[in-house]
Amino acid sequence: MTVALATFELTKRYIDGERRRVAVDAVSLSIDTGRLVALRGPSGSGKTTLLGLAGGMIAPTSGDVQLFGASIVHLRDAHRTTLRRERIGFVFQELALVPDMSLLENVLLPLVPTGGAGRAERERALALLARFGLQGREASRASRLSGGERQRGAQARALLRDPSILLLDEPTAHLDAKGAAEVVSLLAGLRDEGRTIVCATHDPRLANDPRVDHTWTMTDGRLMDPDAPRPEAPAC
Amino acid sequence: MKRHRALLEHVLGALFRRRGRNAAITLGMAALVGLFSSVLFVSEALRAEYRALAVTLPDLTVQQLVAGRPALVEAAAITRIEALALPGLASIRPRVWGYLYVPSIEGNVVIVGGAGTDAPGVLEGGRWAEGEDEIVIGNGIAHLLGARVGDELALAGPGASPAILRVVGVLSGQTAALSADLVLTTEARARALLGMTAAGFTDLAVTLARPEEAGVVAEAIAAALPGARLLDRRLLERTHELTFDARAGFLGAVMLPALLALLLLAWDRLTGLGDAERREIGVLKAVGWSTSDVLAARMWESALVGLVGATLGLVVGYVHAFVFGAPGLADALFGWSSLHASLSLPPALDFAQLLAILGAVVVPFVGVSVVPAWRAAMLDPDRLLRGGP
Numbered sequence: 001m002t003v004a005l006a007t008f009e010l011t012k013r014y015i016d017g018e019r020r021r022v023a024v025d026a027v028s029l030s031i032d033t034g035r036l037v038a039l040r041g042p043s044g045s046g047k048t049t050l051l052g053l054a055g056g057m058i059a060p061t062s063g064d065v066q067l068f069g070a071s072i073v074h075l076r077d078a079h080r081t082t083l084r085r086e087r088i089g090f091v092f093q094e095l096a097l098v099p100d101m102s103l104l105e106n107v108l109l110p111l112v113p114t115g116g117a118g119r120a121e122r123e124r125a126l127a128l129l130a131r132f133g134l135q136g137r138e139a140s141r142a143s144r145l146s147g148g149e150r151q152r153g154a155q156a157r158a159l160l161r162d163p164s165i166l167l168l169d170e171p172t173a174h175l176d177a178k179g180a181a182e183v184v185s186l187l188a189g190l191r192d193e194g195r196t197i198v199c200a201t202h203d204p205r206l207a208n209d210p211r212v213d214h215t216w217t218m219t220d221g222r223l224m225d226p227d228a229p230r231p232e233a234p235a236c
Numbered sequence: 237m238k239r240h241r242a243l244l245e246h247v248l249g250a251l252f253r254r255r256g257r258n259a260a261i262t263l264g265m266a267a268l269v270g271l272f273s274s275v276l277f278v279s280e281a282l283r284a285e286y287r288a289l290a291v292t293l294p295d296l297t298v299q300q301l302v303a304g305r306p307a308l309v310e311a312a313a314i315t316r317i318e319a320l321a322l323p324g325l326a327s328i329r330p331r332v333w334g335y336l337y338v339p340s341i342e343g344n345v346v347i348v349g350g351a352g353t354d355a356p357g358v359l360e361g362g363r364w365a366e367g368e369d370e371i372v373i374g375n376g377i378a379h380l381l382g383a384r385v386g387d388e389l390a391l392a393g394p395g396a397s398p399a400i401l402r403v404v405g406v407l408s409g410q411t412a413a414l415s416a417d418l419v420l421t422t423e424a425r426a427r428a429l430l431g432m433t434a435a436g437f438t439d440l441a442v443t444l445a446r447p448e449e450a451g452v453v454a455e456a457i458a459a460a461l462p463g464a465r466l467l468d469r470r471l472l473e474r475t476h477e478l479t480f481d482a483r484a485g486f487l488g489a490v491m492l493p494a495l496l497a498l499l500l501l502a503w504d505r506l507t508g509l510g511d512a513e514r515r516e517i518g519v520l521k522a523v524g525w526s527t528s529d530v531l532a533a534r535m536w537e538s539a540l541v542g543l544v545g546a547t548l549g550l551v552v553g554y555v556h557a558f559v560f561g562a563p564g565l566a567d568a569l570f571g572w573s574s575l576h577a578s579l580s581l582p583p584a585l586d587f588a589q590l591l592a593i594l595g596a597v598v599v600p601f602v603g604v605s606v607v608p609a610w611r612a613a614m615l616d617p618d619r620l621l622r623g624g625p
Contacts, residue, residue: 052618057522059616078526085524096519096621099512100253109520113529116242157523 001032002068004165004196005054010063012049012221023049025221026063031198033164036191039200040207041218047200048093048169050218054198055090055167056080067165085110089158093169093200097150097157099143103134106142107157121160128156132186147174155183159190166190166197172206180205184212240536243529247536262545265597269549270556273593275565277557280586286476290469294329294441295450297467298457308436316460317440324449330437332423334430336391341380345419349426361385362405365421372405376416391419393429401425517612518620530613531606538605542598549597550590558583 012024024046031037039047052058054065056072065072072083084090097106107125108117117125129138132152142150151174158166171187172180180203188211191197201207207215217224251258298317300309314328332349362385365372371391373383383389383403390398407415427434444453447469454466517530525533556562612620 049618052616057616057618078528081521081524081526081529084522090522092522092621096515096522098516098519101249105249110523110525112242112246113239113525114242115238116245161524 001034003030003066004033004035004068005198006030006066007050007054008064008066010050010053010065011061012046012053012058013061022221024053024060027218027221027223029216029223031196033196034191034194035213036187036197036211037199038207038212038215039198039218040202040215042202045218046221047202047218049221051090051167051169051198051200055088055165056084057090085113086161087164089161089163089166091151091154091158091166091168091171093173097142097145097154100141102139102141103129103145103149103153104138106153107160110157110160125156125160128159129153132156133182148176148179151175151179151183155186164195166195168197168199170201170203171199172201172203177205184209187211239529240532243533244536247533247540250533250537251540258541261541262548265542265545265601266548266552269546269593269597270552271565273550273553274556274562276589276593277553277583277585278562278565280589281557281583283477286473290473290476293469293472295444295447295469296442296454296457297469298440298442298461299438299465299467300461301463301465308432308438309440310436313461313464314440317442317457320456320460322453322456324444324446324453326443326445329441329443331439331441332426332430332432333438334426334432336393336419336429338391341377343417345374345377345417347426347429348418348420349430350423358408360406360408362403365404365425368422368425369399369401370404370421371401371425372407372418372420373403374407374416374418375409377419378403378406391429394431396428396431399425399428513609514612514620517609518615518617521613521617522621527610527613531610534606534609535602538602539598542601543594545601546594546597550593554583554585 006029008028010024010027011022014021014023027046027050039050041047049058053060056065056075060073063073067083067087072080075083097103098109101109104122104125107129108121111117111121126135126138129135132155134149134152134156137145137149137153142153145153151171155168155171158168166187168187172183175183184206187197187199191211191213199206199212206212298309298313300307300313309330311330314330317325317328334347335344336347337344359372360375362372371389373389377383381389383406385403385406387403388400389403390400392398401421405420407418407420421429426432432438442453442457444450450468450470454468458464458466520530520533521527556565
């Protein structure tokens with residue numbers, strides 16, 4: 001099976017005032033294509049930072065990230081941007097919708113730099129919103145949506161370009177039990193369509209769901225799971 | 237092209253979403269540009285008006301100085317100049333004019349004797365003065381006194397009792413910059429009002445066949461008339477241009493950099509890139525916008541605001557200058573006379589000047605607006621979304 005995402009001794013240190021803080025500490029992992037995996041851990045354990053590093057949102061201090069066998073760490077900003085746009089769908093914990101734009105405008109936002117949305121793209125966006133139960137809310141301002149609606153809107157946007165890898169930060173954080181179950185079902189369905197999905201979560205409803213293929217635990221920036229699939233060291 | 241069209245659509249939406257802030261910037265810029273362009277418009281119109289009038293001025297004006305003071309030019313001076321038999325000399329015309337204080341308007345008027353159709357101005361109504369008790373008045377005097385053709389004015393020369401003079405004509409406001417404070421009458425009446433003897437003249441107006449020879453002719457006349465002062469029309473024109481350049485330049489120099497810097501700095505510091513905008517840039521980068529996409533959008537946004545603000549400012553400046561007569565600026569540009577011209581200036585616009593104003597405002601505005609966006613767009617999206625420094 002093809003490896004979709006691999007990290008090698010991936011480390012991220014922050015300078016926090018006088019102190020140096022290690023957010024991610026030498027993490028090596030490997031995720032095959034078409035898997036739904038969860039990164040579990042308490043707040044501040046480094047899950048979100050690891051997700052950001054994997055998605056090219058954050059530059060690592062050391063180590064490497066490979067997507068489908070190609071390193072993204074040393075890519076120029078423009079190439080990383082293209083990669084983010086074309087192959088990765090990212091859903092932030094902060095949801096990252098522009099509050100005074102409509103939901104549909106938010107979903108179509110990734111298409112603006114490549115010429116905007118045509119009829120086909122708009123139809124796809126509307127279909128995605130319908131798939132996430134948001135039909136009828138397309139014209140609503142993001143600021144007027146509930147937390148759950150924004151959550152699902154952000155997930156719909158992440159899927160607009162049909163990415164191979166979906167990275168989600170706390171995808172069930174704003175949802176009740178029913179909503180969380182629906183999101184897990186949606187993610188499992190997306191996985192079944194061949195996408196690789198990584199979720200950072202501290203929600204046991206997601207981390208312990210039997211449809212999740214594997215769950216890692218992070219503490220203090222380290223991967224604690226001794227059985228974690230580890231990548232082989234990259235060739236120099 | 238398609239990319240820029242999509243960016244432009246996005247920017248128009250963003251402008252609408254932030255309409256309160258953008259409207260404030262646009263109006264602030266319009267006020268600033270309006271004030272600045274009004275100064276330029278008025279000074280350009282004044283220069284244009286003077287250039288139009290300058291063709292009626294003599295090529296050389298001969299005055300007489302005695303111990304450094306202006307004195308009357310004797311009639312014998314005309315004979316001496318004619319005796320030089322200068323080949324370029326076309327005509328010599330003696331003139332009688334001077335200043336007279338008029339208590340009712342608390343200011344000086346210029347009395348010109350014997351001037352007819354060659355007077356510096358055109359008639360707005362009535363006819364030129366022919367009789368001893370007739371006068372033609374400038375637009376400014378008429379405006380101040382509310383005088384019209386047919387009215388009578390009492391003017392008194394030094395030590396003389398007032399003479400009742402009938403207004404037979406009013407000079408047009410189109411040449412108000414030079415003719416607002418004129419009183420044209422016969423030579424005899426002018427001499428009486430100015431207290432001049434019959435033997436002398438205020439100056440001599442010399443017309444040349446070839447004006448470019450003014451320097452040579454002036455040297456010859458100065459040599460023939462000891463104590464004579466010669467004024468070259470081209471030098472007067474230059475002085476006039478420089479006067480309005482200096483006044484407009486002074487106002488512009490004081491206003492433009494100070495207000496522009498103040499405006500831009502205020503907006504940059506106070507609302508240039510708040511947390512919401514930094515977050516928005518974070519969102520854009522996170523969903524696949526490159527740094528150049530973010531900057532292009534920001535440039536479009538600033539350019540649109542700058543262009544609309546500056547264009548609106550030019551319109552405001554035009555209306556202020558040519559419709560309302562530049563209230564508040566007229567004193568600084570015209571001088572501090574109590575007899576102002578009515579400033580019904582004919583619009584004189586220089587297209588290059590308009591482009592220069594637009595460029596001088598829009599380009600720095602775009603630059604200053606883009607820098608904070610560029611600094612933010614260089615950061616990781618994650619950092620922007622979390623609100624980090």
